[in-house]
Amino acid sequence: MNSLQKLPKAVLWDMDGTLVDTEPMWISGEHQLAEDHGVVWTEEDSLHLVGSDLLVAARYIKQRIGGDMTPEEIVDWLGGRVASALREKQEWRPGARELVEELRAAGVPQALVTMSYAYIAEPVVEALGFDAVVTGDSVTQGKPHPEPYLTAAEMLGVRAADCIAIEDSRTGAASANAAGCFVVAVPHAVTVPEAPFRAVVKSLDGVNLADLARLAGLGHAHQ
Missing domain, CATH: 3.40.50.1000 (HAD superfamily/HAD-like)
Incomplete structure (x- = not known):
């Protein structure tokens, strides 16, 4: 210098x-949630959420997939998956x-x-x-x-x-x-x-x- x-x-x-x-971890979780709710999740949906506050993202997901999960429960479900994956390996x-x-x-x-x-x-x-x-x-x-x-x-x-x-x-x-x-x-x-x-x-x-x-x-x- x-x-x-x-x-x-x-x-x-x-x-x-x-x-x-971690983006692939978040995105695969979003796809899984949508699939569980019988909804097609698009690449556009995933990219829309990159970098977002998790509750803001979860409200968007809730709006897209419907169902009984609250935004807080969506954050817990997705976050738990990503945390487990990160504990196993950091890319x-x-x-x-x-x-x-x-x-x-x-x-x-x-x-x-x-x-x-x-x-x-x-x-x-x-x-x-x-x-x-x-x-x-x-x-x-x-x-x-x-x-x-x-x-x-x-x-x-x-x-x-x-x-x-x-x-x-x-x-x-x-x-x-x-x-x-x-x-x-x-x-x-x-x-x-x-x-x-x-x-x-x-x-x-x-x-x-x-x-x-x-x-x-x-x-x-x-x-």
Whole structure:
């Protein structure tokens, strides 16, 4: 890293689709629920929910499938499946784990900011370790509201405007940008549009701390 570049005050990580490839787990659960209720679940339905607050997603599912399950029961059923799968195996997204380890070695604080609930995120938190963890069941307003990212920055004792957020969905990127973070978007299941204070990259494979700082313009125009 050259002397012009400064370290971000913190890096705030989304989980699903950014750190670990859980989207197929969520999607297969949605298909199973729909099938159990005699309803066809489409790819469009699944993509519509990527990055959403779990209860918001469950209300959408309830609307689509009908039946007797409450949104809370839908979250419990889907979340239980994903948590079990994650305990068995974590499919890391390319470059993500390596970047987490490099940031830790450099002393950059990191937070996990996920709409998954604490019991779902637990295996990932145990595997990687974070300085702060914000989960969907610990905030009042989920993504795309800025509260999750503002909460993470506050827990780390930094301003959100001094943080870099790493996200894979437009919902998550909108949440982080609304909080004032610079966003590095790594689209996975859905596209993420270009926007101010946002850099869209194809993959984190080979992306290091110096690349992150450069993307965020640290030491240059964006302070």
